Amino acid sequence: xxxxxxxxxxxxxxxxxxxxxxxxxxxxxxxxxxxxxxxxxxxxxxxxxxxxxxxxxxxxxxxxxxxxxxxxxxxxxxxxxxxxxxxxxxxxxxxxxxxxxxxxxxxxxxxxxxxxxxxxxxxxxxxxxxxxxxxxxxxxxxxxxxxxxxxxxxxxxxxxxxxxxxxxxxxxxxxxxxxxxxxxxxxxxxxxxxxxxxxxxxxxxxxxxxxxxxxxxxxxxxxx
Amino acid sequence: xxxxxxxxxxxxxxxxxxxxxxxxxxxxxxxxxxxxxxxxxxxxxxxxxxxxxxxxxxxxxxxxxxxxxxxxxxxxxxxxxxxxxxxxxxxxxxxxxxxxxxxxxxxxxxxxxxxxxxxxxxxxxxxxxxxxxxxxxxxxxxxxxxxxxxxxxxxxxxxxxxxxxxxxxxxxxxxxxxxxxxxxxxxxxxxxxxxxxxxxxxxxxxxxxxxxxxxxxxxxxxxxxxxxxxxxxxxxxxxx
Numbered sequence: 001x002x003x004x005x006x007x008x009x010x011x012x013x014x015x016x017x018x019x020x021x022x023x024x025x026x027x028x029x030x031x032x033x034x035x036x037x038x039x040x041x042x043x044x045x046x047x048x049x050x051x052x053x054x055x056x057x058x059x060x061x062x063x064x065x066x067x068x069x070x071x072x073x074x075x076x077x078x079x080x081x082x083x084x085x086x087x088x089x090x091x092x093x094x095x096x097x098x099x100x101x102x103x104x105x106x107x108x109x110x111x112x113x114x115x116x117x118x119x120x121x122x123x124x125x126x127x128x129x130x131x132x133x134x135x136x137x138x139x140x141x142x143x144x145x146x147x148x149x150x151x152x153x154x155x156x157x158x159x160x161x162x163x164x165x166x167x168x169x170x171x172x173x174x175x176x177x178x179x180x181x182x183x184x185x186x187x188x189x190x191x192x193x194x195x196x197x198x199x200x201x202x203x204x205x206x207x208x209x210x211x212x213x214x215x216x217x218x219x220x221x222x223x224x
Numbered sequence: 225x226x227x228x229x230x231x232x233x234x235x236x237x238x239x240x241x242x243x244x245x246x247x248x249x250x251x252x253x254x255x256x257x258x259x260x261x262x263x264x265x266x267x268x269x270x271x272x273x274x275x276x277x278x279x280x281x282x283x284x285x286x287x288x289x290x291x292x293x294x295x296x297x298x299x300x301x302x303x304x305x306x307x308x309x310x311x312x313x314x315x316x317x318x319x320x321x322x323x324x325x326x327x328x329x330x331x332x333x334x335x336x337x338x339x340x341x342x343x344x345x346x347x348x349x350x351x352x353x354x355x356x357x358x359x360x361x362x363x364x365x366x367x368x369x370x371x372x373x374x375x376x377x378x379x380x381x382x383x384x385x386x387x388x389x390x391x392x393x394x395x396x397x398x399x400x401x402x403x404x405x406x407x408x409x410x411x412x413x414x415x416x417x418x419x420x421x422x423x424x425x426x427x428x429x430x431x432x433x434x435x436x437x438x439x440x441x442x443x444x445x446x447x448x449x450x451x452x453x454x455x456x457x458x459x460x461x462x463x464x
Contacts, residue, residue: 126303129274129295130317130363140316144307222307222343 009191018195034177041100049108057116074106078164091172103164108153115149147219226287226366227252235280244424255400257410260420266403270369296360298370302352304344311340314359330358350381370402411446
């Protein structure tokens with residue numbers, strides 16, 4: 001039963017389905033929609049999370065106050081946030097994006113907060129005694145130290161956002177990868193599910209190789 | 225040139241008082257060495273002077289009132305930004321408008337011209353210390369604070385860096401407060417030695433060094449002076 005061609009299709013079959021979906025424009029369209037949602041929620045969650053993370057890392061009082069809240073939000077199941085967003089704001093695009101951001105934000109905050117706690121006080125003192133401006137301190141002293149943490153938040157963030165966006169689409173959108181996968185599930189169309197998954201993984205690999213890796217190499221050039 | 229007047233009544237950390245009733249005045253252009261046991265609070269004092277630490281009772285007066293003399297601070301560790309090259313590290317402390325014509329000359333004088341585009345992690349400790357010294361000199365300081373800048377250098381390197389530093393200082397004199405626990409080093413460099421006690425830190429005694437810079441090339445003269453100090457101030461034997 002498991003080996004039957006519908007539940008475990010041959011690679012050739014999957015490739016055929018993939019090609020067909022590309023030709024009809026179905027796959028590029030839904031993948032594109034999901035990518036747009038990814039970019040939108042990433043563009044909101046990262047800067048916001050970095051700003052809050054730095055603030056909490058550098059300010060003990062704020063950190064003590066928000067610490068429990070942060071743990072709470074970090075552990076609220078994604079599904080709960082998504083359902084609540086749809087119930088409160090309606091089945092609209094903004095609610096979908098907000099749900100993804102709300103899920104991702106605590107993650108970014110925690111990673112960046114650890115980074116800004118670990119900032120080298122000696123170097124900060126040096127910057128202060130030589131009267132570095134705020135901007136100079138941020139660009140030349142703080143950012144290079146936070147960079148590895150931002151990269152970690154980016155990588156884990158992309159993976160997390162992908163996963164959450166699909167659930168968001170499955171529950172309340174009429175396009176995107178999540179919506180399509182839901183459709184294929186109802187039709188038991190495993191070949192299509194695999195074809196979409198491959199497209200998905202390929203995009204992430206492309207991002208990693210074309211963007212993240214070169215950025216990493218650039219940032220590590222000073223290391224021995 | 226800038227005078228320094230220090231009057232710190234009390235500086236404490238949660239567990240203990242570090243400095244109490246500490247008074248010291250430096251003339252403009254004077255080179256003063258602070259000598260004291262390690263952990264007695266010398267670095268804390270320099271932090272108070274540089275403005276990094278403001279939580280003390282008393283006052284520190286640098287120059288005339290309401291002036292802001294430029295302070296070059298050479299820390300115990302070089303504290304270079306590892307992700308910026310040697311040259312970038314120095315340029316960062318300068319204002320954007322300043323064109324560092326003299327920077328090449330400084331790099332050349334410290335034998336660092338060849339490594340100016342390298343990252344600090346590839347430098348030896350002696351080189352890193354020299355970069356830190358240039359960084360402090362590059363801003364044309366009115367006051368120079370130095371916190372054991374030659375510690376953990378081997379003797380020849382320390383001597384070389386020390387001579388380079390004295391050369392620079394003689395080219396553009398400014399008031400210097402130099403912290404060390406090496407008496408030989410102090411005698412070779414300072415106009416005046418200030419001996420400190422620990423727990424809390426206070427001035428024990430002050431001794432002027434009566435030799436010109438040229439006379440100090442003579443090692444035996446300095447060694448005699450050290451012996452003379454030893455017999456003259458038996459209470460300082462821990463420091464000497």
